Amino acid sequence: MRARDVMSAPVLTVGPGTPVSRAAELLVDKGYTALPVVDEDQRLIGIVTEADLLRGRFGAEPRVRTGDDPGPPASVAEVMTTPAVAMSAGADAGVLARVMLDDRHRCVPIVDGSRLVGVVTRRDLVRVLARSDEEIAADLRRRLAVFGGPSRWTVRVALGTAEITDRYDEAADRHVARALAEAVPGVVRANVHSEPESAV
The missing domain is CATH 3.10.580.10 (CBS-domain)
Structure with missing residues (x-):
């Protein structure tokens, strides 16, 4: 931030x-x-x-x-x-x-x-x-929805720490997602993980 x-x-x-x-x-x-x-x-x-x-x-x-x-x-x-x-x-x-x-x-x-x-x-x-984890998570979801769509990212926030899961395995995109998360007021730390969907 x-x-x-x-x-x-x-x-x-x-x-x-x-x-x-x-x-x-x-x-x-x-x-x-x-x-x-x-x-x-x-x-x-x-x-x-x-x-x-x-x-x-x-x-x-x-x-x-x-x-x-x-x-x-x-x-x-x-x-x-x-x-x-x-x-x-x-x-x-x-x-x-x-x-x-x-x-x-x-x-x-x-x-x-x-x-x-x-x-x-x-x-x-x-x-x-004073921002609640729910407010922070909602703000973060809005920002991430612009970058990759709303269904790409899963967001959880606990005590200001954001845990973000990416459906795709793109290191550069995870870097951008972390930067976006760290700019959200109330986020004290952001961790971005990748869990690609299995091929059908």
Whole structure:
């Protein structure tokens, strides 16, 4: 399973000139924890998180303003995290999950080159875990039906492991079937076997 298989798209973004108050409003209204920051060409230049917006805004004691104090930041460019940690659409979902957990990211932008194409959040990954084996198997059968017809493949899924049986003995086709299966959200492992029909 790859990032492209679990990412959310299209993506709500902000620009570096977006007011901090507007970014905060979007996070609250949409229930997000972060927003990618892009330039005019949709290239990722940073990310603004809840933590970025809160940093330095609520001190233990009221700040005493001086003539040199510029006041609170006005634009996203002043508070965003840059560069943003991003991954390609082809990144393995397991690697992506590890990065999110190890580095404590709640949202990872997904890019094609430097252009933003989606985001993966912890909720996206949890949604995959919530799929039942029956849902996964039905999804896998639909995808395999396009490749070789619905009667060619037998599919069983248990705890996210897909067992696929091919009625024909074609090694190249089994390789394609495995790739298709591994792209199905919720499949953690795919085993493809061949059981050719006996000649009559």
